[in-house]
Amino acid sequence: MTTVDEKGYYGEFGGAFVPEMLYANVEELRSRYLDIIYEPAFQREFQHLLREYAGRPTPLYLAKRLSAHYGFTIYLKREDLLHTGAHKVNNTIGQILVARRLGKTRIIAETGAGQHGVATATVCALMGMPCVVYMGEVDMARQAPNVARMRMLGAEVRPALSGSRTLKDATNEAIRDWINNPHDTHYIIGSVVGPHPFPDMVARFQSVISEEMKGQLEDHTGRAHPDAIIACVGGGSNAAGAFYHYLDDERVRLIAVEAAGKGIHSGHSAATSILGTKGIIHGSRTLLMQTPDGQITEPYSISAGLDYPGIGPLHAQLIGSGRATAIPVTDEEAMQAAFFLARTEGIIPALETAHAFAALDRAGIAPGQTAVVNLSGRGDKDLAAYMEEMGALKIL
Amino acid sequence: MKINRLSTILASGKKNLLSIYFTAGYPALEDTAEIALALAEAGADFIELGMPYSDPLADGTTIQDSSQQAIANGMTMDLLFRQVEDIRRRTDIPLVWMGYLNPVMQYGEERFLQRCAATGIDGLIIPDLPLHEYEANFQPLARQYGLLFNFLITPQTPEPRIREIERLSEGFIYMVSSAAVTGAQAGISAEQIGYFERIGAMGLRRPRLIGFGISDKDTFLTACRYADGAIIGSAFIRALSKGSTPAAAAKSFVETVVS
Ligand SMILES: Cc1ncc(COP(=O)(O)O)c(C=O)c1O
Numbered sequence: 001m002t003t004v005d006e007k008g009y010y011g012e013f014g015g016a017f018v019p020e021m022l023y024a025n026v027e028e029l030r031s032r033y034l035d036i037i038y039e040p041a042f043q044r045e046f047q048h049l050l051r052e053y054a055g056r057p058t059p060l061y062l063a064k065r066l067s068a069h070y071g072f073t074i075y076l077k078r079e080d081l082l083h084t085g086a087h088k089v090n091n092t093i094g095q096i097l098v099a100r101r102l103g104k105t106r107i108i109a110e111t112g113a114g115q116h117g118v119a120t121a122t123v124c125a126l127m128g129m130p131c132v133v134y135m136g137e138v139d140m141a142r143q144a145p146n147v148a149r150m151r152m153l154g155a156e157v158r159p160a161l162s163g164s165r166t167l168k169d170a171t172n173e174a175i176r177d178w179i180n181n182p183h184d185t186h187y188i189i190g191s192v193v194g195p196h197p198f199p200d201m202v203a204r205f206q207s208v209i210s211e212e213m214k215g216q217l218e219d220h221t222g223r224a225h226p227d228a229i230i231a232c233v234g235g236g237s238n239a240a241g242a243f244y245h246y247l248d249d250e251r252v253r254l255i256a257v258e259a260a261g262k263g264i265h266s267g268h269s270a271a272t273s274i275l276g277t278k279g280i281i282h283g284s285r286t287l288l289m290q291t292p293d294g295q296i297t298e299p300y301s302i303s304a305g306l307d308y309p310g311i312g313p314l315h316a317q318l319i320g321s322g323r324a325t326a327i328p329v330t331d332e333e334a335m336q337a338a339f340f341l342a343r344t345e346g347i348i349p350a351l352e353t354a355h356a357f358a359a360l361d362r363a364g365i366a367p368g369q370t371a372v373v374n375l376s377g378r379g380d381k382d383l384a385a386y387m388e389e390m391g392a393l394k395i396l
Numbered sequence: 397m398k399i400n401r402l403s404t405i406l407a408s409g410k411k412n413l414l415s416i417y418f419t420a421g422y423p424a425l426e427d428t429a430e431i432a433l434a435l436a437e438a439g440a441d442f443i444e445l446g447m448p449y450s451d452p453l454a455d456g457t458t459i460q461d462s463s464q465q466a467i468a469n470g471m472t473m474d475l476l477f478r479q480v481e482d483i484r485r486r487t488d489i490p491l492v493w494m495g496y497l498n499p500v501m502q503y504g505e506e507r508f509l510q511r512c513a514a515t516g517i518d519g520l521i522i523p524d525l526p527l528h529e530y531e532a533n534f535q536p537l538a539r540q541y542g543l544l545f546n547f548l549i550t551p552q553t554p555e556p557r558i559r560e561i562e563r564l565s566e567g568f569i570y571m572v573s574s575a576a577v578t579g580a581q582a583g584i585s586a587e588q589i590g591y592f593e594r595i596g597a598m599g600l601r602r603p604r605l606i607g608f609g610i611s612d613k614d615t616f617l618t619a620c621r622y623a624d625g626a627i628i629g630s631a632f633i634r635a636l637s638k639g640s641t642p643a644a645a646a647k648s649f650v651e652t653v654v655s
Contacts, residue, residue: 017497019454019523072596081440162460163450173451182552182575280498280524281451293472294499295450332415 003247004314008196009285011321013184013313016195018283019080021179025187028102030197036101037094037204049093050208053126053298054083057211060372065344070360073202073370075226076215076347077242079377086377087206087238088119092188094205096123099186107131107183109364110160110174112139112167113305113352114146116190117375121155122292131155136166136172146381164298167234168309171282191235192312195283199240199312206241208383214245227369228253231376232356233326234305234314237353243324253325256315257359259301261330270299273319273326281310282291287320290301301330302385303351305377326362333358335389338379350377351385399491400566402518402544413625414616415605416632416646417444417494419462420479421471424481427642428479429486434643436489438650444521444627447476447495454523454578458630467611477501477515484516492519492546492567506537513541519567521546527564535564542570548572551591558598558605568603571595571623573610579630580610582616592622613653628653 008014010141036042050056057331058078068073079087092109099107107124109131111117117133124131133150137159140147150157163169171193178187192199194204210229218224225246231239233256236310246252261269269275276287281296288310289297299309311319329337338354343346349357353376363372377387391394405413416435420428432443443476448463448471455463478493500508500522512520520543525534530545539543544567551556552575561569572587574581595604606619607627619626632649639645 015529017524017526017529020548020553021454021550021575021577022524023557024550024554067462162457162464168451170450172453176456176577179454180576242430277502279501280496283453283524290498290502292502295467297450297499 001122002007004196004200008200010313010317013284013286013316014196014199015285015287016156016283017194017280022195022283024180025178025387026195031200032102033098033197036098037201038336041102042097047095050090051116054089054093055081056208057212058082060213060220061216062220064270064346066341069344071367072365073221075217075370075372076375077209077372077383078375079209080236080347080349080353080375084122085380086113086115086119087209087241088116088190088225089122089201090208090241091190091237092116092119092123095188095201096127096129098189099188100127102184102186104184104374106181107188108134108174108177108185108192110134110167111172112307113303113350114139114150114381115305115350116144117155117157118146118153118187118213119341121150121153124155125153133157134160134170134177134179135384136160136164136170138165139167139170142384143381149194166288166304168296168299175282192240192314193235193282193284193310199314201286202237203240203314204242206237207244208243209238209374210243210245213242221370225249225252226372228255228363228365228371229374230255230257230356230371231362231374232306232310232352233311233315235310236315238374240314241314242374243370247323254318254323255359255363256319256324256326256380258326258328258353259303259306260330261302263330265283268309270301270314271311271328274328276310278346284313286310286313286316302334303355305350305352306355310378327359327362329355329358336344338386347375349375350379353377354359398550400518400542401488402492404443405490406568408540411624412620413441413517413605414439414650415444415492415625416440416650417443417468417619417627417628417629418633418636419446419448420476421448421466421469422462422633423465423636423642425469425471425592428476429482430641430643431491431636431646432483432648433486436487438647439654440489440650441625442492444494445480446475447473447493447499449499451494454577456577457526458628461501464635473499476510480515480517490518491516492521494521495523497522497606505533509534509537509541509543512617513542517543519530519544521570523548526547527560527608530564531626538566541613541634546570546603549595551554551575555598558595562600562614565602568605568624569600569629571606573608576608578608584609589622596622599651604629
C-alpha cells in the first residue's frame with residue numbers, strides 16, 4: 001500500500017478531512033491534478049524548467065572520505081546544488097505549473113526553514129505571480145536570511161502569530177488564507193502533508209530524485225538500487241522523493257530520520273513516529289504529536305524545517321508497516337554531523353539534512369554495502385546557528 | 397426514542413431562530429454554564445457549545461484566541477461534558493456540540509456520542525468530518541443515540557453536493573455566508589444575498605441557518621429574511637468582555653439582537 005488509493009488513503013492514513021469551506025478548492029485540485037501533470041505539454045515545460053532553471057539532474061556523488069570513515073559506500077544525492085539550495089524547488093515548479101493550468105493568479109505558501117518559501121517566491125517571480133508566504137514568527141527570527149531572500153524576490157512574508165508560531169501555525173494561516181480566497185488562489189503546500197491530493201502530488205514532483213538516482217547508481221555501480229536510502233523527515237517530501245521509485249523494492253532499506261530535539265522524552269522534540277499517535281492534522285489522518293484529549297502539541301527542533309508535529313501519511317504508512325525505519329537524532333548530534341560533513345567532504349549541509357548524516361552510524365548498514373544519503377539542502381541559511389556553535393566551541 | 401430538543405424547535409415553525417456560538421471554558425473555565433443560562437434566559441433559541449481546539453482551521457482570530465485561552469484555562473472533553481450536565485439540570489435550551497474531529501477521534505467516536513446523548517447534547521457540528529466518514533462511521537450511532545448532525549454549505553458548494561448534504565442532514569443546514577473563516581465582517585453584500593436566494597429557491601427539506609459574519613441585530617434580521625434563522629459567534633465572544641460579568645454581557649448582547 002505505498003501508493004494512494006482513490007479516496008486518497010495510504011492504508012489507514014491520508015484522506016481529506018477538510019471543512020466545507022475548503023472542499024471546492026481541494027476537490028478541484030483532486031479531480032484534475034493527474035490529468036494536468038501527465039499531459040505531454042506540462043511534462044515538457046516541467047522537465048525543461050527542472051533542467052534549465054533549477055539545475056537538474058543533480059549529481060550523485062561518491063563521498064570517499066565519508067565512506068572510508070564509516071566502512072561502507074556512501075553516495076550523496078546533491079539536492080543542495082539545486083537553484084535556491086534545496087529539493088523544495090522540484091515541488092514548487094510543478095505546483096506553479098498546475099496552478100497556472102487551473103487558472104489561478106495568486107500563490108500562497110507556508111514555510112518553516114524558509115526553503116520552501118524561497119522556492120515558492122522564486123517560481124512566483126519567474127511566472128510573474130503575486131506570492132504571500134506565511135512563516136511562524138519564531139522561524140522568521142531563526143531563518144532571517146531566507147526572510148530577506150523571499151522579500152528580495154518580491155514575496156510578502158506574513159508572520160504567523162498563533163500557537164507555537166512555527167511551521168504548524170504557518171500552515172494553519174495558509175489554509176485560512178485559502179478559505180478566504182477560494183477563486184484566484186492556489187496553495188503551494190511545501191511537503192507531503194495536508195489533505196489528498198497534496199501528499200500524492202508533492203511526492204510525484206519530488207520523485208525525480210529517486211528516478212535520477214536509479215540511473216546514476218546503475219552508471220556508478222552497475223546496480224540500480226542501493227542497500228539503504230537515508231533522508232530526514234519534516235513533513236517528508238525529500239524522503240518521499242528519495243524513496244519513491246524504491247517503495248516496492250524490498251531490497252532497499254528506507255531510513256527516515258526524525259528530529260529528536262533535546263531528546264525524545266525531554267518534552268522538546270519532534271520525533272513524531274515515536275511520540276505521535278493516530279489523528280488528524282492539516283486535513284490528513286496520520287501520526288501526530290497530541291495530548292490524550294486530541295490537542296496538537298508544540299514540537300521542537302533546532303531545525304525549523306523539521307519542527308512539525310506530524311508526518312506525511314505516506315510515511316505514517318511506511319513506518320507503521322515496517323517498510324521504513326525511523327531513527328531519531330538530537331539537535332546536538334545533528335550539529336556534530338554538520339561539522340563532520342563540512343570537514344570531511346567540504347559540504348555544509350542544512351541543519352535539517354544534517355540529521356540524516358547523524359543517522360549513518362546507527363542505520364545498521366553493513367561493511368561493503370551501499371547507502372545513499374539525500375542531501376536535501378545546503379547550510380547557508382543556518383549560518384547563524386553554526387556560528388553560535390563555533391562560538392561555543394571557540395573556533396570563531 | 398426520547399424527544400430531541402433541537403428537532404422540536406426546528407419543527408416548531410418558529411421564524412428568526414437565533415443561535416449563539418461560544419467557546420466553552422472562556423473567558424474563565426467555569427463561565428460556560430452561566431453564559432448558557434444567560435443565553436437561554438435572554439431568548440436565544442439554541443446554543444452551539446464550542447469545544448476549543450488547538451488548530452481551528454476554519455476559524456478567525458476571535459475564536460482562535462478564545463480557544464487558546466480556554467485550553468490554557470484547562471478545558472477538556474470530560475470537563476465540557478460535566479458542564480453540559482450542569483446546564484441540563486437548569487435549562488432545556490437545545491445544545492449543539494461544535495468542534496473539530498481530532499478530539500472526537502481521540503475520545504472514541506462511540507464513547508463520544510454516547511456521552512453527548514447521556515449529558516443532554518441534542519446536535520453536533522463537526523466541520524472537518526467528511527460526508528463519507530459520517531455516513532460510514534457516525535450516522536448509525538447518531539441515530540441510535542438520538543443525536544442530530546448538521547452540515548455546512550458555502551457559496552462554493554455545488555448543487556449536487558448540497559442535495560447530498562440535504563439527504564444526510566438530520567438537523568439544520570448551516571449556510572456559511574461567504575468564502576471566509578469565522579469572524580464578523582461588516583454588513584451583508586448583494587452577492588451574499590444572491591447566494592441566500594439561490595439556496596432559498598432550492599426548496600431544501602431542512603431548515604437553514606445562516607452563520608459567519610452575523611454580528612448584530614441588523615445583520616441578524618437581514619439573514620433571517622433569507623433563512624429560518626442565523627448564528628452569531630465571533631461578535632458574541634467579543635462582546636463577552638463588555639459587561640460586569642460574562643453572563644451579564646451575554647444577556648445584554650442577546651437582548652439587543654432579539655429586542
Ligand atoms: C533542506 C531541507 N531539508 C528537509 C526539510 C524538511 O522537509 P521535508 O521533510 O518535506 O523534506 C526542509 C524543510 O524546510 C529543508 O529545508
